[in-house]
C-alpha cells in the first residue's frame with residue numbers, strides 16, 4: 460500500500476531528514492510549509508520529490524485539504540505555545556476532519572512522562588498537547604529519543620571541551636543518559652510513520668552513556684583527561700533553575716533561554732529509558748562516540 464505522509468516542519472532540521480527517509484521508503488510525502496519559509500529550502504524539498512503545500516497553521520480549511528488521503532501526519536514543528544499547542548491542535552483538528560488515522564506529534568525529546576509539570580517548560584507544552592490528543596479519536600504515537608547527540612558538541616556542562624570538564628549531579632555518576640542522532644531519529648520516525656500498529660510511546664537511543672563513561676569516551680576522542688565535577692543534587696539544581704527563570708521573565712517568550720537549557724540538562728539527569736524500542740525496525744544506530752568523532 461502506498462502511504463501518503465503529511466509532514467509539518469519539513470523545512471527544519473529533523474523534518475528535512477524525515478522527508479528524505481520517507482521518500483527512500485517509497486512513501487508519497489506532502490509537506491505544509493509557510494509563505495515565509497526559506498525559498499531555497501522549499502525548492503530543495505520539491506526537488507527531492509516532496510509536494511509542498513503553502514499554508515499557515517491558522518488555516519483550517521487548507522490544512523484539512525492537505526490531510527486528504529493521508530495515512531499519518533508527522534509534526535516536527537519547533538516553537539512555543541502558539542506552535543506546539545495551538546498550531547498542532549489546528550493540525551490535529553484538520554487530520555481528524557479528513558479522516559487521517561494516525562498522528563505523530565513533535566515530541567522527539569526525553570521521556571517527559573517521567574517528569575513533573577514545571578520541570579521543563581518546553582516539555583510542559585508537549586504534555587499539554589498530549590492531553591489534547593489523548594482525548595481525540597486518533598492513534599497518537601510519541602517518539603522519545605532522549606537528547607540529540609550533537610548537543611554534546613555545544614560545550615554544555617555535561618561535556619565542556621574548553622575546560623575539559625564533565626558535570627554530574629550527586630549520585631548520578633553512573634546515570635545513563637539517552638542520546639540519538641538526528642539521522643537515526645529521522646530514520647526511525649519514518650519507519651514508525653509507515654507502521655500502522657505503533658503503540659502510544661516509542662523509546663529509542665543510539666547510545667546510553669553515563670558521565671563516568673563520557674570521561675573514557677573523551678579521553679579516546681580528544682586524548683585528554685576530562686575532570687568530573689559534582690554539581691550538587693538535582694533537587695538543588697531544580698531550585699536554582701526556578702530562581703533563574705523567575706529572574707528572567709523575558710525568557711518565557713524565547714524558545715531556548717538559558718534557564719530552558721538548564722532544564723534540558725536537569726531532564727537528562729532526571730528521566731531515562733528503562734527499555735528501548737530500537738529493534739522494532741531493522742536500523743543501524745550511531746553510538747555517541749562515533750557521532751562525536
Ligand SMILES: NC(=O)c1ccc[n+]([C@@H]2O[C@H](COP(=O)([O-])OP(=O)(O)OC[C@H]3O[C@@H](n4cnc5c(N)ncnc54)[C@H](OP(=O)(O)O)[C@@H]3O)[C@@H](O)[C@H]2O)c1
Nearest residue numbers: 468469470471472473496535536537565567568605606607
Ligand atoms: N531531543 C533534543 O535534543 C532536541 C534538540 C533540538 C530539537 N528537538 C526537537 O525536535 C523537533 C524538531 O526540531 P528541529 O531542530 O528540527 O527544529 P527546526 O530546525 O527549528 O525546525 C522547526 C520547523 O518548525 C517550523 N515552524 C516554526 N514555527 C512555525 C509556525 N509558527 N508555523 C509553521 N511552521 C513553523 C519551521 O518552519 P520555517 O522554516 O517556516 O521556520 C521549521 O520547519 C522539535 O520537537 C524540537 O523540540 C529535540
